[in-house]
Amino acid sequence: MMDLQVGITVRLRETGELMRLLAVESVYDSSRRPGKQGVCVETAFMRPLAGGGRERDAPVELVEGVCDHQKPLEEHEDGKRCPGCGALIYPRGRHEAT
Numbered sequence: 868m869m870d871l872q873v874g875i876t877v878r879l880r881e882t883g884e885l886m887r888l889l890a891v892e893s894v895y896d897s898s899r900r901p902g903k904q905g906v907c908v909e910t911a912f913m914r915p916l917a918g919g920g921r922e923r924d925a926p927v928e929l930v931e932g933v934c935d936h937q938k939p940l941e942e943h944e945d946g947k948r949c950p951g952c953g954a955l956i957y958p959r960g961r962h963e964a965t
C-alpha cells in the first residue's frame with residue numbers, strides 16, 4: 868500500500884470517493900467503546916480533490932493511497948492537474964507566481 872503522505876490522492880474504501888490527504892494524526896476517540904477508556908485512532912483528514920465540498924476524516928484503515936502525483940503535471944483550463952488521478956494540484960489564478 869502507498870504511504871499516506873500529505874498531498875497524495877486517497878480513496879475512501881466505503882464510498883470509493885477520491886480525496887486529497889491533508890494530514891494524518893492520532894485522535895483520541897472515546898466514542899468507540901462506550902463506558903470504557905477511549906482509544907487513540909490514527910485518523911486521516913481529507914478534502915475533495917477540487918472545488919468546494921466538505922472536509923472529511925476517517926480512520927486510516929478505511930483509506931487507501933491511490934496516487935502520489937509523481938508524473939509531470941498537465942496543463943488544464945483550471946490549473947495544473949495530475950494525469951494519474953486527475954487531482955487539481957495548482958489551481959490557476961490564485962497562486963500564479965509570474
Ligand SMILES: [Zn+2]
Pocket residue numbers: 876934935936937949950951952953954
Ligand atoms: Zn495523482
